[in-house]
Amino acid sequence: MNRIFLFALLSLLVSCVTQEKVQHATLIAHAGGAVGDSLYTNSRESLDSALAKGYKYIELDLQFTSDSVLVAAHSWEEFNKWTGFPQDSCNAPRLDDFKKRLIHGRYTPLTAAEINSFFTQHDSLFLVTDKVSDPAVLAEYFPELKERMVVEAFCYDHYTKLRREGYHLVLYSCMATDLGSALVKNLLFDKLFKGERIEWVALHTSGLDYGMFRFLNRVRRFNLALFTVDSLDEIDEKFRKRARLIYTNKLLPASN
Secondary structure (H helix, E strand, O other), X not given: OHXXXXXXXXXHHHHOOOOOOOOOOEEEEHHHOOEOOXXXXXXXXXXXXXHHHOOOEEEEEEEEOOOOOEEEOOOHHHHHHHOOOHHHOXXXXXHHHHHHOOEOOOEOEOEHHHHHHHHHHOOOOEEEEEOOOOHHHHHHHOOOOHHHEEEEEOOHHHHHHXXXXXXXXXXXXXXXXXXXXXXXXXXXXXXXXXXXXXXEEEEEHHHHXXXXXXXXXXXXXXXXXXXXXXXXXXXXXXXXXXXXXXXXXXXXXXXX
């Protein structure tokens, strides 16, 4: 009964808020962006390709090797399969092994140090991160990029610290285990809640089909970062207008 009451209260709150119209969205090259006919490579070549195509925001998936060094990989299962080691399944390689491999036999994997160097050299670009949101880790590996980083936070503690430490933009992930409680505090107890307000939510397109997420697209205070969209026809126009950031593999920036 409490759950039904809470959902009804949220729905009532949402119905009273005017939907903000957004004229256009900023595109984010997902997992480094497409390179050749390959997606999700998080490779050096994908960074060069995204730069050449005019993307200003480039997302990379961050993972730790088995010897605890931060690198880029969408998942270890994919990385092992694409580099000829499917038998390793989801096991993370050591750093020296990681650096020796080639993705699909031709693309170069990236360490965090190489990522930091690339974005430091190209100071008009913004690094968008996924899978790791610990402020201490990000500060260690990307000490000069704070003002040009968009971080997807996976818990309220990380969200709060990232906001207070001055990161360019912090997105609250739809996959955060405490998303529900954080939203309730921000929406229902707005005047009483003393914590950092949630202003941006990163939402998967599949979430648009769930009633529990639909209200996000009608609450004015939330900006929406939507992933992953490869054709604008994939999503309803009203949701497309709510998206301020769009992760994509194939859509190109307006300048192109």
